[in-house]
Amino acid sequence: MSDPVRLTSLAHGGGCGCKLSPAVLREILAKVPQAAVFPNLMVGTETSDDAAVWRLNDQQALVATTDFFMPVVDDPYDFGRIAATNALSDVYAMGAQPIFALAIVGMPVDKLPVETIQQILAGGAAVCAAAGVPIAGGHSIDSVEPIYGLVALGLAHPDKVLTNRTGRAGDVLILTKALGVGVLSAGFKQQRLAPGGYEALIASTTQLNTIGARLGDMAGVHAVTDVTGFGLLGHTLELCRGANLAAEIRAEAPAVLAGVEALAQAGVRTGAATRNWASYGDAVRLPGDLADWRKDLLCDPQTSGGLLIAVDPAQAEAVLATVREAGFGASRVVGALKAGAPEVQVI
Structure with missing residues (x-):
């Protein structure tokens, strides 16, 4: 019997590292005509938010997003779980509760056994079941590289929708998960993960951001986004641009996944980290003594x-405690928003 095909060997990139760089994306979208004004469109493409939001009535707003990518791991079931968790995250980031999803499936059917594809879909279905939503349909194609993800739909009260553009000067910034997924995935591909590294990778990437659906009811929460392909600095910069504010990020404040620091200090990083810095480094100020590996992280x-x-400092401790009690033990205060032109200062 031949060895199973490594899913990551069929893809030129993996996970959210597949995303177009911020600079390339801005260049593409700059020439896309703006949509006409629709009174019920509460959130569109204006500030690169996590999902679109359409007001249905005075009590309900529909949150809609799509997210898909190529394998970040070789285990098909884990790949499906990670992709589905990532797609649902955008709904939670808007303060909404998912209601159902549609599957996006592109597979090289001449290279992957049917059983492998079934396992990918089973992993995604398991995550959606854990979130309490069905996968109600979808679309599939025969593609050169394996692709899986979801269209995810959710509901929120129109007055409780959370966006990336409503932060306020003085807000404290709380990050709910540890950093280092890209480093671990690169280490996995290079077969350099220490014992426990893969488990740390899977545990983080398959933890649903369910706390997001509760944030709209918490006093002092002003803005939210999820940290994905553009890294902590890139998504903080989106908060800044959305609210026309500056931010400070404490370089050593975020929690770091097990094994990441050693790999990063050994030079393990993703190509996406380099592309990210090239895209937005001109809007980031770094201390002169910051190590290169820390910047990459x-x-x-x-x-x-x-x-x-982004939360009012008076409520920050209460919000942090609630988030940790919900299972996000790696949550940390990592910085703050402040008055000023949109930029991020690392301290």
């Missing part, structure tokens, strides 16, 4: 990463 693409929450 702040740009590290986070597949199914944590939520970045």
Whole structure:
């Protein structure tokens, strides 16, 4: 019997590291005509938010997003779980509760056994079941590289929708998951993960950001986004641009996944981290003594990463405690928003 095909060997990139760089994406979208004004469109493409939001009535707003990528791991079931968790995260980041999903499936059917594809879909279905939502349909194609993800739909009260553009000067920034997913995935591909490294990778990337659906009811929460392919610095910069504010990020404040620091210090990083820095480094100020590996970690693409929450400092401890009690023990205060032109200062 031949050895099973490594899923990651069929893809030129994996996870949220597959995303177009921020600079390339801005260049593409710059020439896309703006949509006409629709009174019920509460959130569109204006500030690169996590999902679109359409007001249905005075009590309900529909949150809609799509997210898909190529394998970040070789185990098909784990790949499906990670991709589905990542897609649902955008709904939670808007303060919404998912209601159902549609599957996006592209598979090289001449290279992968049917059983492998079935396992990918089973992993995604398991995550959706854990979130309490069905996969109600979808679309599939024969593609060169394996691709899996979801269209995810959710509901929120129109007055409780959370966006990336409503932060306020003085808000504390809380990050709910540890950094280093991209470093671990690169180490996995290079077969350099220490014992426990793969388990840390899977545990982080398959943890649903369910706390997001509760944030709209918490006093002092002003803005939220999830930290994915553009890294902590990139998504913090989106908060800044959305609210026309600056931010400070403490370089050593975020929690780091097990094994990441050693790999990063040994030079393990993703190509996406380099592309991220090239895209937005001109809007980031670094201390002169910051180690290169630490800078890379702040740009590290986070597949199914944590939520970045902007909260009034008076309520920050209460929000942090609630988030940790919900199972996000790696949550940390990592910085703050402040008055100023949109930029991020690392301290």
